[in-house]
Every structure is written in C-alpha cells, then in structure tokens.
Amino acid sequence: MILRDMFDKLKPNFSKGGRFEKLESTFEAFESFAFTPNTVTGGKVGNAYRGSHIRDAVDLKRTIITVVIALMPALLFGMWNIGHQTALSYGLDWGFWHQFWFGFLRMLPIIVVSYVVGLAIEFLFAEIRHEEVSEGFIGTGLIISMIVPVTVPLWQLALAVAFAVVIGKEVFGGSGYNFLNPALVARAFLFFNYPSHMSGDSVWIAAPFHFAGDAVTGATPLGQLMAGQPLQASALDMFIGTIPGSTCETSVVAILLGALLLLATGIASWRIMLSVVLGGGLMGLLFNAIGANEYMQVPFYYHYLMGGFAFGCVFMATDPVTAAQTNTGKWIYGFLIGAFAVMLRVLNPAYPEGMMLAILLMNCFAPLIDHCVVAANIKKRQRRWQAKLNVEERRTA
Amino acid sequence: MNSNRKKLITNPLGKNNPITVQVLGICSCLAVTAQLKPAVVMALSVTVVVALSNLIISLMRKSIPPRIRIIVQLVVVSALVILVNQVLMAFVYDVSKQLSVYVGLIITNCIVMGRLEAFAMTNKPWDSFLDGIGNGLGYGLILVILGFVRELFGRGTLWGYPVFEKLGLYNIGYENNGFIIMAPMALILVGIIIWIQRSHNKELQEKP
Numbered sequence: 001m002i003l004r005d006m007f008d009k010l011k012p013n014f015s016k017g018g019r020f021e022k023l024e025s026t027f028e029a030f031e032s033f034a035f036t037p038n039t040v041t042g043g044k045v046g047n048a049y050r051g052s053h054i055r056d057a058v059d060l061k062r063t064i065i066t067v068v069i070a071l072m073p074a075l076l077f078g079m080w081n082i083g084h085q086t087a088l089s090y091g092l093d094w095g096f097w098h099q100f101w102f103g104f105l106r107m108l109p110i111i112v113v114s115y116v117v118g119l120a121i122e123f124l125f126a127e128i129r130h131e132e133v134s135e136g137f138i139g140t141g142l143i144i145s146m147i148v149p150v151t152v153p154l155w156q157l158a159l160a161v162a163f164a165v166v167i168g169k170e171v172f173g174g175s176g177y178n179f180l181n182p183a184l185v186a187r188a189f190l191f192f193n194y195p196s197h198m199s200g201d202s203v204w205i206a207a208p209f210h211f212a213g214d215a216v217t218g219a220t221p222l223g224q225l226m227a228g229q230p231l232q233a234s235a236l237d238m239f240i241g242t243i244p245g246s247t248c249e250t251s252v253v254a255i256l257l258g259a260l261l262l263l264a265t266g267i268a269s270w271r272i273m274l275s276v277v278l279g280g281g282l283m284g285l286l287f288n289a290i291g292a293n294e295y296m297q298v299p300f301y302y303h304y305l306m307g308g309f310a311f312g313c314v315f316m317a318t319d320p321v322t323a324a325q326t327n328t329g330k331w332i333y334g335f336l337i338g339a340f341a342v343m344l345r346v347l348n349p350a351y352p353e354g355m356m357l358a359i360l361l362m363n364c365f366a367p368l369i370d371h372c373v374v375a376a377n378i379k380k381r382q383r384r385w386q387a388k389l390n391v392e393e394r395r396t397a
Numbered sequence: 398m399n400s401n402r403k404k405l406i407t408n409p410l411g412k413n414n415p416i417t418v419q420v421l422g423i424c425s426c427l428a429v430t431a432q433l434k435p436a437v438v439m440a441l442s443v444t445v446v447v448a449l450s451n452l453i454i455s456l457m458r459k460s461i462p463p464r465i466r467i468i469v470q471l472v473v474v475s476a477l478v479i480l481v482n483q484v485l486m487a488f489v490y491d492v493s494k495q496l497s498v499y500v501g502l503i504i505t506n507c508i509v510m511g512r513l514e515a516f517a518m519t520n521k522p523w524d525s526f527l528d529g530i531g532n533g534l535g536y537g538l539i540l541v542i543l544g545f546v547r548e549l550f551g552r553g554t555l556w557g558y559p560v561f562e563k564l565g566l567y568n569i570g571y572e573n574n575g576f577i578i579m580a581p582m583a584l585i586l587v588g589i590i591i592w593i594q595r596s597h598n599k600e601l602q603e604k605p
Contacts, residue, residue, distance in 0.1 A: 155570070156572070167589075192575060193576040194574075197572075
C-alpha cells in the first residue's frame with residue numbers, strides 16, 4: 001500500500017489552506033482514480049437516513065471503466081484491421097503481429113491526442129469551478145478515437161475534441177448536464193468542417209510508414225452503395241469486420257462482445273439497444289418492400305453490419321446522460337434512432353452514414369420524449385382516479 | 398456632451414448590447430456575417446436607419462396619434478430602408494447583391510422598432526439620435542466581431558485579402574473550417590460572446 005501512503009501524505013498539501021490548494025481537483029481526480037473513495041451516498045443523521053436509499057460504492061469512475069473494458073475488443077480488433085487493410089491494399093506480406101503492431105502505432109497518436117486535449121480542458125474547467133474532475137471523458141476520449149478515419153489529421157482531431165468538450169459539455173455544466181453525446185459532437189464537428197478528411201474513398205486506409213507513392217483508395221460498403229457500385233464485401237466480412245471503415249467500428253463481433261458486458265453489468269439499457277435494432281430493421285424492411293432503387297433492395301440486416309450502426313447502437317445511443325430516461329421513452333428514442341439512421345443512409349444523397357446524425361437528432365428530442373411520456377402517465381392516472389371517484393359517488397348516491 | 402448622453406452611446410456597446418443582452422436582431426446577425434465586408438456594410442446601414450428613424454419619430458412624437466403610431470413608424474423606417482438600399486446599390490453594388498434581402502429586412506429588425514417604441518416616442522430628438530447611433534454601433538460591434546472570426550477561420554481571408562495564404566499556413570497543412578461559414582456555428586459564436594461577456598460582468602448573470 002505504498003501508493004495509499006503516498007496519497008495520504010500528500011493530501012494536506014492539496015486541501016484547503018495547503019500549499020497547492022488550487023490543484024485540489026487534480027489531486028482528488030488521481031486519488032479516486034487509484035482508490036475507490038470511502039464516502040458513500042448519504043449517511044445516517046440521527047435516527048433517519050438522508051439521501052438516496054441505495055448505497056453503493058460503484059461510482060461514476062467504476063462505471064466508465066466498465067465501458068472502457070467493453071470497448072476493448074473493438075479497439076484491439078480495430079488496431080489489427082488497420083494493419084490488415086493496409087497490407088491488403090498495398091499488397092504487403094505482413095504477418096498477424098506485424099499488422100497489429102502497425103495498427104497500434106497508427107492508433108496511438110490518435111488516442112493520445114484525444115485524451116491529452118480533452119483531459120487538459122476537463123482539468124482546467126474543474127480547477128476554475130472548484131469541482132471534482134469528472135471522469136466521463138475517460139470513455140468519451142476513447143470513443144472519439146475509435147470513430148474517426150485512421151488518416152485524420154491530428155490538429156483537426158485536437159480542435160474537434162476541444163470543441164466537443166467545451167461546447168458539447170462544459171458550457172452546460174460538465175458531465176451529466178450535456179444534452180448531446182460529446183463524442184458525436186466531435187465527430188460531427190470534423191464531418192462538417194473537413195468533409196474531405198471524413199468521407200470519400202481515400203481516408204479509410206493508412207499508408208505504410210515511409211511510403212512515397214500514390215495512396216491507395218478503398219471504399220467502405222456504405223460509400224460503394226451510395227455511389228451505386230456493387231458491394232465488394234460479403235455479409236460475413238462485414239460481420240467480422242475485415243472491411244475499410246472508421247478505426248474501430250467495423251467489427252460487429254467485437255462490438256457484440258462489448259454489448260454483452262454492458263448488458264450483463266446493467267450499464268447500458270437493453271431497451272434502447274433492442275429498439276434501435278428494431279427501428280433500423282423495420283425501416284430496412286420498408287425500403288425492401290418499396291424497392292425503388294438498388295440501395296433500397298439491400299437486405300435489411302446489411303444495415304446492422306455496415307458503417308457505425310452497431311457501434312452507435314451499443315456505445316452511443318445508450319449513453320445514459322443523453323438518452324431518454326423513462327422506459328417507454330427509451331423505446332421511442334431507440335426506435336427512431338434506428339429508423340432515422342437507415343432512412344438517412346438510403347434517402348439522403350449527401351451523407352453516406354446516418355447513424356451519427358440520427359443519434360444527435362434524437363439526443364435533442366430525448367427530453368421532449370420524456371416530458372410527453374410523463375405527461376401521458378399523469379393523465380392516465382388522473383383518469384383512473386376520476387373513474388374511481390365516479391364509481392364511489394354512484395355508490396353513495 | 399454630458400455623462401448621461403455619453404451613456405446613450407456607451408451602454409449599448411457593453412452591458413445593454415442589443416444582440417448579446419437583449420438578444421434582438423439575431424437573424425440578420427447570423428445571415429450576413431460569413432464575411433467581414435458585408436457585415437460592416439450591414440452594420441453601417443442599420444446604424445443609419447436606427448439613428449435617423451429615431452430622430453424623425455422623436456421630432457414627430459407629439460403629433461402622432463397613439464393608435465396609429467406603429468403604422469407611422471413603419472412608414473418612416475421603410476422609407477429610410479429603401480433610401481439605404483438605393484445608396485448601397487449605387488455605390489457598393491457587389492455587397493448589396495451579397496446582402497440581398499437582408500437590407501430590405503432591416504424593416505423587420507427588432508432593434509429598429511424596439512428603439513422607436515422604447516426610446517424615441519418619449520425622448521427628445523438629439524437624445525434619440527444618439528441612442529440610435531449607440532444601438533446601431535452595439536449591433537455593428539457584434540457583427541464585425543463575427544464577420545472577422547468567420548471570414549478569417551472560414552475562408553482564410555480578411556476583407557478579401559488572403560491572410561492565411563500569405564502567412565503560408567496552407568503549406569504546413571492548415572485547412573479552412575467549413576462549419577464556421579454555416580449559420581449554426583455563427584449562433585454558437587454568438588453564444589460564446591455572451592458567455593465571455595457575462596462571466597466578466599456579474600450584473601448580467603441571472604440568479605439561479
């Protein structure tokens with residue numbers, strides 16, 4: 001317990017009146033990162049308990065760490081796939097570990113930039129506001145690096161992360177108060193600012209190091225469909241994830257592993273996941289039934305396998321802060337995300353992928369959905385009460 | 398000029414700014430600020446219209462029957478806007494084309510009617526004129542800030558001069574921000590200006 005002793009020894013310096021009083025938030029962040037804090041919700045005052053009824057040591061940090069663990073399969077697979085795609089398109093004879101190592105080296109700067117910029121801003125705001133550093137960014141930062149193309153210029157990524165943390169989150173009061181998913185805000189910022197780096201055929205495959213020739217292009221399945229080309233990847237390829245795409249969102253298998261963990265621990269809502277799948281599937285079936293062009297005739301389950309549908313469904317639509325809170329609301333919210341995502345893919349000629357915009361749109365509407373659900377429930381109960389009153393009146397009369 | 402009159406000019410520039418505090422005239426402020434030049438022209442046009450219509454209405458304020466005052470105000474404002482539009486078309490045709498309908502829409506700018514109703518109807522002509530100048534400049538200040546930021550980062554130019562190209566930024570991999578040209582980003586920028594202003598000025602912060 002050397003670490004514990006170290007923290008205890010340093011603590012007075014950072015407490016009120018100590019030498020580094022200004023850095024209290026920073027200290028607190030590292031201390032509770034290393035150890036579960038020994039404070040629990042509420043406490044006994046006199047004879048009565050105050051605060052919530054359920055006491056649990058699982059704080060936000062443990063929750064976020066579970067999400068990060070759930071992201072690991074997709075992250076590791078994504079690293080390998082980066083190397084795999086490069087080896088495939090440049091005709092290189094790389095072994096498994098060489099491919100993985102290459103992908104790791106390409107992912108590392110993206111993850112580092114995302115974390116350093118985001119956490120620096122988080123710490124800065126926490127110090128200014130004298131709050132504890134919120135750990136939401138540990139998950140967000142990793143997710144941001146997993147949903148960008150591997151060739152994203154790092155300064156653009158840094159700018160997008162800064163924008164997402166400040167405008168997407170801190171303006172509204174920090175983690176838990178934001179109404180948009182910060183990771184998607186970062187991606188949307190990149191997407192609208194620098195479209196040439198976020199879509200098209202030339203951004204998905206990293207060139208090998210020290211490569212001087214013309215870059216090889218590779219289209220994603222969504223890009224091929226939008227351009228009216230035949231799909232190159234089979235359904236199995238897309239399910240396993242050996243296709244070009246954003247860094248870590250291609251493999252449905254790896255994402256499903258993460259989903260299992262999130263569902264088993266109860267961190268993500270199964271209602272949202274299921275309803276997103278239902279919404280996307282029904283919209284896909286509807287387009288199948290219309291069948292006006294080739295894109296509409298794509299089998300509906302292909303939509304689950306292509307682009308960011310699976311990743312968005314498991315890791316972003318379920319973000320507890322920005323999703324709807326009521327159970328009925330979650331069904332509506334998820335269903336519309338799935339439906340809008342497929343609709344944007346098939347009908348909108350400007351954007352190949354609709355998942356990002358669908359989730360952001362429904363983020364905006366989640367509070368309204370909740371409001372309507374609660375209002376409807378109040379009305380229902382009022383009517384039941386009224387009916388009961390009426391019966392009693394008749395009985396007395 | 399005594400201090401009360403000076404305040405008529407300085408207040409709208411700061412703690413009573415028509416855009417950031419009263420949140421008026423947002424529509425045109427998002428629409429015309431993608432570049433600096435139209436923003437400046439728009440700012441000047443609105444200043445002229447607000448100042449002169451304030452002056453004219455203040456001169457007539459005692460003879461306007463209260464029941465038809467809005468109609469009288471509108472006639473005055475429309476006449477001035479048409480005048481401004483003609484002047485713009487005569488001397489800066491390109492900018493007037495860029496501004497398109499937004500010059501005509503000065504008539505509906507809430508700042509103009511707001512100042513007429515709130516100030517010119519009850520104050521003397523010279524004070525009203527100064528109030529118009531102050532509010533026009535307060536509106537213009539925000540427009541110029543927005544136009545400056547949006548043109549510089551959205552197109553890399555200032556008043557059409559390629560600043561970033563001359564600095565050689567494109568050679569080291571810099572690219573223009575496409576998003577900042579779009580209206581949503583202008584609204585976010587207005588929000589940031591409001592944020593900065595309120596964090597400096599405690600009076601403006603609402604009580605939670």
